[in-house]
Amino acid sequence: MRLHDNLLENVKNNEGMKGSKGQFFSVDAIFASIIFILIILSVQSYWDYSMEKINYAGSREELEASSRNAINLLLLSGGVPSNWTEINSSSFNQSSVQSIGLINSDQLILDSSKIDKFLQINTTNYNALKNIMGIPEKYEFEIKFYRWNETDYVLYAYAGSALLDNATDVVNINRYAVLNNTWMRISFRGWEAQ
């Protein structure tokens, strides 16, 4: 009992405890808090980075998909209607032509008259051509037909809109086909301007 009274007296006399609230404070707690904050900050910065990457991938995917679809339509189909080359350039739109294709019957075997008409519409009505090819308005395309001359591929025909310096995203697709029993390399570029 005497010991207890002494302890109580000591506590009462302790200046540090007078009038102050109790608190738990340790190096462990500080250390843990710093780690926790670092982890939160790292996760947040990585989240922002990932979201930016996902958004870019989505946009890139759209450009890639539309470019692949466009070149597939050109090289693997004859177009709808199949006699689309007979339609007057001035009345060339999505209601008169559903799709454009550069072959007659066999896939990858190009028809020179369809290429000629394609080039003609490109010069007179590029936007209609782009729409019919299924390329969204915000993107542009450029297509180059190279023909094998027994030693190298030389430029045979060109259509579309030339790639600008401020292009933010470019998709390149190389395909091979045949024109009049000669190898052709078709370089298609889908691109997005700033």
Add this chain to the structure above:
Amino acid sequence: MSVKIRMLFRSHKNGALFTIDAIIALLAVISVITSAFVMLHNREYRSLGDEAVMSYDSLSVLEETKALHLMAELNDTSSASLFLDSLPSQICAELTVFTQPNISVASVKKSGCTGSDELSVGRSVFITADKSTYYAEMKIWKNQTQSN
């Protein structure tokens, strides 16, 4: 597991408690987070789609221009060899014609190319003038010497 506890006491100051368990846990957390970041950062989105399309395109073109027929009937690889050598420099290719799936008739590889473990394979069947059936196989892969 035995736990060693070391308590640091300073007279009338705040106490600090360190344990081996806490240090091990901390190291584990740091290594897991670091590994996750490294794995996510190094993740590669690879597609062999372009090579596959190129192999089928090439087979169609070579069949149409009779290069495959020359290989099958006359063992003449000159036209096919020319085509393979004209492919983009970053692409390697090998073309083989078979009478049956495992009997090779003629084969040609693009100049300057060595083999690769990662390749894209296109196969097609064609019929020659004498009504014989042949199989053509086109292997395409990235040229390691060009990409490095």
